Amino acid sequence: MTSFRFERLGQDGAARTGVIHTLRGEIRTPAFMPVGTAATVKAMMPDSVRATGADILLGNTYHLMLRPGAERIARLGGLHTFMDWPRPILTDSGGFQVMSLASLRKISEEGVKFQSHIDGHAEFLSPERAMEIQRLLGSDIQMVFDECPALPATHETIEKSMALSMRWAKRSKDAFGEQPGRACFGIVQGGTFADLRVRSAEALKEIGFDGYAVGGLAVGEPQSAMFETLEATVPHLPQDRPRYLMGVGKPSDIIGAVARGIDMFDCVLPTRSGRNGQAFTSEGALNLKNARFAEDPGPLDPKCGCPACTRFSRAYLHHVVKAGEIIASMLLTWHNLTFYQDLMAELRLAISESRLAEFEARQAVRNNPV
């Protein structure tokens, strides 16, 4: 049996490329994880997600616990079987979504009481329950339950929140227990305060995890603040464990974070943008609603090999976006996920060939936010 193991294959400055070995397959790093919130990467068939180059998906504990329910998914054979994705799945712990989606939250040392955003049902999440849910789902990489405070906040507020998250991290690790072949990741908190990030990283290392995430970023702060926080945090994380920047991001965020030593990413941007008619391309971000595409016979991105680019014109994509056709979401999601996976493949190659700085400089012009 292959246990969870991170194999580093190349290094370029702070950036690394490698492979995470899991029971359900290899994850090439730096890796981008498409978000499969409710047991589906929206508008995509699972084999199409795989065809874009994805090695691992992210599932959301919060959404799945509310609908269809973790115990139900377990009775149906686990999340991999349920959603027809036999490869690795990472699940978040629900901490972030409880803060951003649920109403009537009440946080205590024990956990968080809240109401479902779907039907108002009373629910409870604690470190123990969050880990139980992830175990029921059959998640390959399980995240500790943490508190995600809104930014900006004072040093005192963030310090208190971080300290609570560290106590919850210990309880999460204890609740995770021993699950052969599965991994448990800690989450560094501390806002944009370097001293708190360092203390958080040290506290997590003391507990000991299979991987280390950086949480509480990409919540509206400028990119420079995010990069500075990474520069303050990453050197305090173990070299031999994967590092995951949660909820990030735009292509330029990912490139900058990879250059600062991050190995894993997840973000709804490629999928959500696709459903809104927006495409990431080698020529920059494009809004397909724009009338200038109405008679453009050319491909969405001449450098892309996805079905949207090889089989349809920009004019067709414009038409189906304007007409609100489902195929618009299907094609633009497929394209954007391909763009992201191609970017990760280019990053892995650039690192292995020690030319990441050059790659980063070249990309700075093209990867603007949508």
Added chain:
Amino acid sequence: MTSFRFERLGQDGAARTGVIHTLRGEIRTPAFMPVGTAATVKAMMPDSVRATGADILLGNTYHLMLRPGAERIARLGGLHTFMDWPRPILTDSGGFQVMSLASLRKISEEGVKFQSHIDGHAEFLSPERAMEIQRLLGSDIQMVFDECPALPATHETIEKSMALSMRWAKRSKDAFGEQPGRACFGIVQGGTFADLRVRSAEALKEIGFDGYAVGGLAVGEPQSAMFETLEATVPHLPQDRPRYLMGVGKPSDIIGAVARGIDMFDCVLPTRSGRNGQAFTSEGALNLKNARFAEDPGPLDPKCGCPACTRFSRAYLHHVVKAGEIIASMLLTWHNLTFYQDLMAELRLAISESRLAEFEARQAVRNNPV
């Protein structure tokens, strides 16, 4: 160059099986044509539509003339290229949709003035313009422009409308002109009045068409009235030309119409039902919203080979339908189109083996309307 040609391969009572040869490929009959209204079979990639067994799609003149416009599609290389469907396409003439969707219609001998249901823009359709649009789209089978009166209506009303449609049929045929490899079909009108249907069929034969459609049915009349009308009409149509029952229908409608000599069908039922969480199965129609499927680990239809049935459980389909996920529309549309194409394949085989009556009796139990 292969010209348009109908080859009959088998007969069983009034039912026929055969192949329509066209420049863009063969159409096995009896044939079901998925509806690709706005240059997309909703929620399906074109290669997936083909994978269900479809030989030909239907496109809607009315929708395409309004958005993105026939001239625009022509400049972009025609409808086949635009929507990535290299196989045969049949287009309706817009007559039916003008009646059912447009507002402020004004019918004259010349044609129909109306307002677009999208933006209120003033538009005009006549036999000449409807045929010009279909030629611009590059349609392989073009339908004459007809008037589709609402039922029930008096004999006098239907007679007047049918007579107008016959004058329009002549103008349509003249406007179609000579288009090597492409076909022009006439449309029999006359409501449920047998005498009018016979007169309409005779008038169309006098003009001479490559195929003959039966229009003005499936507009709310009982199935028995539809079947009686077919029995009155079909014997007056040429044996050596394909016969097309427009806008039909439920599986039992199709089986009964095939038994009465119809070769081609189109209907939004499998695609629209799929988007509404309804599935046609060998065990009857199912509504996946139903709570009894919430923990059903079995396949949607054990006799079906489509991805929805082979890769997911009823419980998963229930979940994604309830959650309003796009993959629910994708999977149930794929399944329903597969069900329809499997039905057509079974009908073709039953006719070729002279056991259609037996097949019809066996199916009567299972193919209930959703």
